[in-house]
Amino acid sequence: MSLRSHQLRCIGSGERIAPETVSSDFRDPASGELYEVEYPWSESRGDAAATNKPNASALRHLWAERRDSTLPIDQSGVWRYRDLLPILNDDAHAITLREGNTPLYDLPRNAKALGLDFLLAKHQGMNPTGSFKDTGMTAALSVAAERGYQWVACASTGNTSAAMAAYAARAGLRAIVFIPEGKIAWGKLSQSMDYGAVTVQLKTDFDGCVKMLTDMVKKNPIYLLNSVNPYRLEGQKTPAIEICEQLDWQVPDHVIVPGGNLANGSALGKGFGELKHLGFIDRIPKISVIQAEGANPLFQWFTNAEKMLHPVTADTRATAIRIGNPASWRKAARIIEATGGWCEQASESEIALAKAQIGAEGIGCEPASAVTLAGLKKLLKSGHVQTGERVVLLLTGHTLKDPEYTIDFHKDLLATDIPEAAPFRKPPIVLEPNESAVMRALEAEMAVKV
Ligand SMILES: *Cc1c(COP(=O)(O)O)cnc(C)c1O
Numbered sequence: 001m002s003l004r005s006h007q008l009r010c011i012g013s014g015e016r017i018a019p020e021t022v023s024s025d026f027r028d029p030a031s032g033e034l035y036e037v038e039y040p041w042s043e044s045r046g047d048a049a050a051t052n053k054p055n056a057s058a059l060r061h062l063w064a065e066r067r068d069s070t071l072p073i074d075q076s077g078v079w080r081y082r083d084l085l086p087i088l089n090d091d092a093h094a095i096t097l098r099e100g101n102t103p104l105y106d107l108p109r110n111a112k113a114l115g116l117d118f119l120l121a122k123h124q125g126m127n128p129t130g131s132f133k134d135t136g137m138t139a140a141l142s143v144a145a146e147r148g149y150q151w152v153a154c155a156s157t158g159n160t161s162a163a164m165a166a167y168a169a170r171a172g173l174r175a176i177v178f179i180p181e182g183k184i185a186w187g188k189l190s191q192s193m194d195y196g197a198v199t200v201q202l203k204t205d206f207d208g209c210v211k212m213l214t215d216m217v218k219k220n221p222i223y224l225l226n227s228v229n230p231y232r233l234e235g236q237k238t239p240a241i242e243i244c245e246q247l248d249w250q251v252p253d254h255v256i257v258p259g260g261n262l263a264n265g266s267a268l269g270k271g272f273g274e275l276k277h278l279g280f281i282d283r284i285p286k287i288s289v290i291q292a293e294g295a296n297p298l299f300q301w302f303t304n305a306e307k308m309l310h311p312v313t314a315d316t317r318a319t320a321i322r323i324g325n326p327a328s329w330r331k332a333a334r335i336i337e338a339t340g341g342w343c344e345q346a347s348e349s350e351i352a353l354a355k356a357q358i359g360a361e362g363i364g365c366e367p368a369s370a371v372t373l374a375g376l377k378k379l380l381k382s383g384h385v386q387t388g389e390r391v392v393l394l395l396t397g398h399t400l401k402d403p404e405y406t407i408d409f410h411k412d413l414l415a416t417d418i419p420e421a422a423p424f425r426k427p428p429i430v431l432e433p434n435e436s437a438v439m440r441a442l443e444a445e446m447a448v449k450v
Contacts, residue, residue: 006087008035008230009044011331020147024217026228034328035230036270037087043277056279059083063245077101078135078238084274085139085234093146095171097128099138100238104246104392107361110373114380118390120252121358122243125365125398129191131320132236132264132396133163136227139235141167144223150174153217154225155209157260157320158188159397164225165195176222178202178209185319185366185402205314207325227263228327236264240271243392244281251281253389254341256372256379258396259289259298260321262332268394269335285392288341288384289332290375292316292351292368298329302336302343317405317414318351320368320397342384346374349416352409356424359406364399423448 007016012033023029038044040052063081066074073079073091077100082091104122111119124132141164144152152168153176154160161177168175175197179189183205192199202209210226217224227233244251251272257265265287272284291299295314311325326332336343346354354377355370372393379385399406408414410427431437 005040007038009038010035011334014044024222024224025214026224026230034228034331036331037085037230037234039086041278043273049277053278054083060245060249060280063241072096072098075101076138077242078138078235081238081241084241084278085238087139087231087234088142088146090146094138094142095145095167096138096142097134097166097170099127099134099235100242102126102239102242104243105361105363107358107363107393109361110357113357114377115387116380116391117388118252119376120390120392121363121365121395122239122392123363123365123395124239125369125395125401127163129159129162129166130187130398130401131159131163131366132239132394133159134167135238136232136234136236136263136267137163137167137225140225140229140231141171141173143231144225145171145173147223149221149223151176151220151222152225153177153213153222155179155206155213156188156226157206157322158184158192159320159401160226161197161199162188162191162195165192165197168197169195174198176200178213180205180209180322183319183322186404187401206323207311207314210325210327226327227261233263233267233270236267237271237274239394240268241275241280244272244275249281250390251283252285252392254286254288254379254385254391255394256288256290256376256391257394258318258321258368258371259291259332259343260295260323260326260368262289262298262326262328264394264396265289266328266331266335269332269339272339284339286341287335287339288343288375288379289336290344290346290371292318292321292371293345293347295322295324296345297324297326298332299343299345301329301333316351317348318367318371319402320366321371342379342382344375344378344382344384346371346378348414349418349421350374350377352414352416353418353421353424355406356409356421358395359399360424363395365395366397366399366401367405369393369395369397 127134181201294316314324354373
């Protein structure tokens, strides 16, 4: 078996299938469970894996060398690591917008306020369409293009559709997106139109959009690009590699991720797990997932230690994680448990404050990303994070995705009930064009302590 070949392995039964035979909804027909991509060297292959392992130190050098290359696939922060995601028959088929390559920022003021020595933010909002979805989309959409599909589709709270529309346009494929009506940030909706997708606002929520689309792909030659598609996770595992590379192959102790449909935490866990299995790193960080209180089915499952997930009717202004029936919950639960992480929830007020605190460091993010900082505070309180730990927050989306939320926060229209938020509010000040009026405003500002 060549290094390039891969199989799909059902996460429930463990049964393996050839990639071309997968059902159009990417679920095992018998168990309804999802698949994951498995390579000849994957840990789940047991003995077979031992003889097929890629060489870690050779790859570290190769990946560093590719940084100097002018080839688009080498410049991509996903395809630079293509040796660990051999999902295409020909790498020349990769559709790339030079995704990945996102900065790892320090957050000194938040670290100090929380008594942490080491707090970093991996800003996946710095991807081409402004969210981490690009890293998964370049992988899965390239597979769609290589397999000869004409149409791709997704149900989305906004960022998946923005990413899919962009990559479909690059590939010359037609794209259809289903978005819940009236519950989406304008920045995201505008992107899907800008990139030329057929944009359908369905009069239902995200979970209703998924149901409709799943039925459609079973009857039509449309390639499904929701995160049930296991190739999305192959792209989304690459930030784990990038984080380790950026830290000179020192592993952080804890990575904190927002949880919506719960694929992203799962993907990062797969990435770190593969790096450890292949000998790039000697341990795996704890991975904790934070949900919004109004969309918290995994949190409920976790705290009740039940075996079944109970879907909820989701409601939160953090629209990217407004998901009540997450497809990848089982994958995420396994990663959290296997790594020793935890699941927490954050209230609307806690999210708003955390977003302002990230913004005040000159970084900014969309509300869904801010649950990571809000959750970190709780994990510190409960002892699931210790102050000596090296923590990385995964910021999933750019602040410009949802400017309406930011403006509502600063104009105090979010009904937050946290007094600490007050000093962060900077509503626009309307003044006469008169210097002394401006000076008075500046003096008032000087009196505010943050
Ligand atoms: C999609 C998304 C999430 C949630 O990721 P899942 O894989 O669905 O858990 C979080 N934040 C942002 C900005 C997103 O776009």
